[in-house]
Amino acid sequence: MNQIPVHYGIVISNSVDKKAFINQILSKNSTGELSVFNHYDGILFSDLAIAEFIEKEHRHHTIEITRSENRHFHTFSSGERRKLFLEYCLAQNPDYIIFDNPFDHLDQQSRTELYHQLYKLSDSISILQLSHQEKNLLTFIKHRVHVSDSTFKITKIKKAGLLRSNKRPFDFPSSLVSFKVAYEKIIEFNQVCVRYGDQPIVKDISWTVGQGEFWQLIGPNGSGKSTLLSLITGDNPKAFGQNIIIFDRKKGSGESVWDIKKNIGYFSTHLTELFKRNHTVEQMVLSGFFDSIGLYVKPSGLQQQKALQWLDVIGMRHLRNSYFNRLSLGQQRVVLMVRALIKQPPLLILDEPFEGLDPENTALVSQLINGLVKNTEITIIYVSHTVEKSLAPSHIYELIPTQVGSIGRLKLED
Template sequence: MNTATHWNILLSNQINKKEFINTILSGHAIGELAPFNKLKGILYSDLAIDHFIQKEFQYIELTAIDSNRKLSTFSSGQRKKKFLQYCIAQKPDYIIFDNPMDHLDQASRAELALALEEMASHIKIIQIINRISDVLPFITNNRQINSDAFILENISQEIHETKIISQSGIPHAVHPPEYKEKILVQMNNVSVSYEGRPVVKNINWTIEQGEFWQLIGPNGSGKSTLLSLINGDSPKGYGQDLYLFGRKKGSGESVWEIKKNIGYFATNMTSLFTRNHTLEQMILSGFFDSIGLYDLPTTLQKNIADQWLDLIGMKHLKNKMFKRLSVGQQRLAMIVRSVLKHPPLVILDEPVEGLDDESVALVCQLINLLKQESNMTIVYVSHRAEPTLAPNAIFELLPSEEGSIGIIK
């Protein structure tokens, strides 16, 4: 089949992607995509995988995706592979791939790109992406959409310089951070296994104040395991030579005593804010560690929230409903919420996944500003190497049959 039947379509986070995808799948595409209206299509996306897993729990009689195993029993990387096999087995004329490279390590991205190129000989491909670097090179039809009219246009090569810094320095904390020790986290020969399966082995990692770390490793190498040890969520930390904010794990501390020292952001956190809270209210809720604002903020807290919104160029949106903001705006605001109190440690778990290039630039500028203007320690988790970010050091997990080992680069 001629590669001219395949498409790379670049969208910004401002576009109603869900509606655009439904337009194609429902047979109401316009313009150059109109030939798909008479064809059978299926959606491949992280959301589609989540919906499939939900159905597995709802309907016991649902056929297992692989022999006798349900999709929910596989690792995240394996889920993507198995769900792609499932999509192909439905014998569609075309598959819409929504940011298929997100959350994949470099080797898995290369493997998926090769699989898509081989698949393109008998199934049409529409790849929807937010970053121009994810364009599949074997596809010759490359377009972008700039409005919810869903008109396909040629991809612009013009680079827009985006700036968010509108004042010198980041806003001060209401109360100065209480933690004064140099070392925040210390792991000495820490090993973790689940149901007899080794995950990490003999991890030695010391995180000190003011450092900027990037945590990397292939899918399934144990990055989430290390994060759960640091934030106190994992019971696997008991009995280990693990120190969190000056106290040995299991010495009588509560999980809340650990978490008060951590500002945490993960991409799935935006889905927690479902009520009609404004952007300002969502930012202010960071002072109270609540999902939404249920306490009366002080005048000082409101002033500080205004300063942060001014810093990221979103003060004019303070009264807009948070859930109506673009994905990029939500992500930027959630990072601000996590650092509002100047916690000693900030964990940013894949903060740029799913963002367009402009939004990635904004987030990277904010991270750099935090590094330059504060003593907050940053642990940044991502498979992508962003050229504008410069961590002090990289902690890399290398998988083995005995569990991943960690090396410092």
């Protein structure tokens, strides 16, 4: 780009078809203020782009972005993926880069480092930052606009704020699934160690989670948070041979992965990468009863009724027959949240539940979590790099990286 770089901060509602909006810019078909970019070549930095590269590597059994490490892209933590992908984007020498929620999945140190990197980059390349909340826009960006619907019309951001979400009381639908009333131990790790080859991940982790407790799991990128979650959910074979108790049963005592999963509701932003088929929103919610990636059995009438009740809670009944993979990313994440909740399991794991949400849906998810804490005995483990002021976890477990693997400690309130 020969001219002086021009930067835009674009606050985008969850109701917008963000993928179509991005495609309009990259295909040089923008109107209004953004038409200036129709004369230049750009590249997208986003979760969507990263997911496409992961799928491409899987499909073709290749390594494209991380050849120097001789390691497949999907094996890196979410934060590490973003750092590596930015290096890849810059190597393409684009005129501008669209940064779609660039600070998602990053710990505070990594956010600070990325901010300084983008600030330095802004001298030589135009930056278009997409964010669902104005507070996350880069401070050096002066052109700040709002896109509220799929007409993609650009409007100025009002100083008073874009959205004001009103708290509204709602009743949780009753549970159709009957679980054991009380467990002595939901989770207990005793001196748990995990390493992959020569790479230590966690060292001597001892952590006990009791029924009805609300935990936040914190730690920098690559500290092993995802590893601990996979040991709990049964998705990591390294759990066997360790001193781990899940729902009062020692790991390796004859339980199946499905015995564990039936007691867990799980939400992760990465789940959207797994759902490729044309399932409806209602089918996606119903799949939570069966812990399946999509719906492949016929649900009962009561299960269908319960799914509609939950869609009423999030105000999405009118989308029941819409295809899940055609929703905006924010809408998909709210649907996946309800999918995790529908059976009201003994344990609910929420991995970065607020990422990609606009203020309205952030308030909704906060109300859902606080309602569960107040009105149920569900145990909650909440993973996040940032502090959501509307939540108040009763316990915090922190992973601290060391040369021999991350160690864990209970973090006391400041």
